[in-house]
Amino acid sequence: MEIASARVLVVGLGGIGCPAALALAHAGVGTLGLLDDDEVDETNLHRQILFSEADRGKPKVDAGARALRQACARIEVHATRLLPSTWEIVRAYDIVVEGADNLPTKFLAADVARLSARPVVHGAAVAWRGTVLAVGADGGPCYRCLFEDIPDERAPSCDDAGVMGPVVGVVGALVADRAIRLLRGEGRGSLTTFDGRVGALRERQLPARPGCPLCGPTPAITAIDAERYGGPGCASI
Template structure:
């Protein structure tokens, strides 16, 4: 299937900025940015392409403008709004690869499910406190995000909004995500099958091979997640 854009970037925050910068600098031809947030002063320490005068602006619009001014050959477009159950399949189906730079579990699982159903490879990147985590999942989705994390936590789980995050750790997560996305675009299958973690306190980068989980409902034999069912995510904030 011909895809409209090279990369769909979901999230114009602390991880999305270095990911977009790395992709654009590497010569990625087209980028679609999805986010529904506005720039706040507290964002500037980690959302490195925003400036003081961007405070109050739409994040995807401000990020697109910053990228276009630096990389005029990059075709960058925006879709203001969240990835939601009723739009997820349409959004991910537009891209050759998806970079998940969101900051909550509901969105990550929704993106994981939509990408597997649509047959689109995805790079999930997360950062909390001093720790970054990145995993790339192939179009056939095996091993997938649910092989490792199974399902949306039913209890409160820390994220960058509640636990905070060190700006440089976001930079590492975004750079790793861009690296995986570029390798996928180049047809390099070595991007898949491992999880990369970075410990900012100890300055340790670790890559561990992972195996598909038997009976995984998303990518295993007899899988049960074959459609986007809104009530699977509605109890959680897909922001």
């Protein structure tokens, strides 16, 4: 697909979504959808590079749209979270870029992309380590090949483990790069890890998990069931 005619949905305008959206806009993506229900907080300004002090308290999607207006021809804003009640927004886009900060949203994005036959790029960062997974439109290998389901135990998140601003910047740029590759029909199943302590970047092909509940030959997940993602409120993990 031509980048200039592509419609890309960025889920989460945090430390990963901001640089990813910026890179995609400057790469010439035709339409950028921004989806986030949060407001700009000054404690996040060091890594959420679309925003400035003047944006404090404003909806991230509005501040982000303003920052990207020069670079991207068409920007659409969705002031909501990706939820079991809002996921059909995804159908209006060609590809999903997911930089959410919580596991229920990441799993929901994975399931929605698969069930909508949309490619998706997942980006995550905790402390010095970043991970980027590119999933093709046919759905596999997928996020649930890597992590089968939301863990019962609370996993460390960037809230409690902290995250290095430059690491999320690298992850955001990689997410944008992988999205463009997927739009060109390349890079399906690419799993990239980045270790900011030593600058090590490693890309490998993720093997499909035999019997994966999402992309396997007899998938257990065939519809969006709100209970699977912590209920309608999609409470953080």
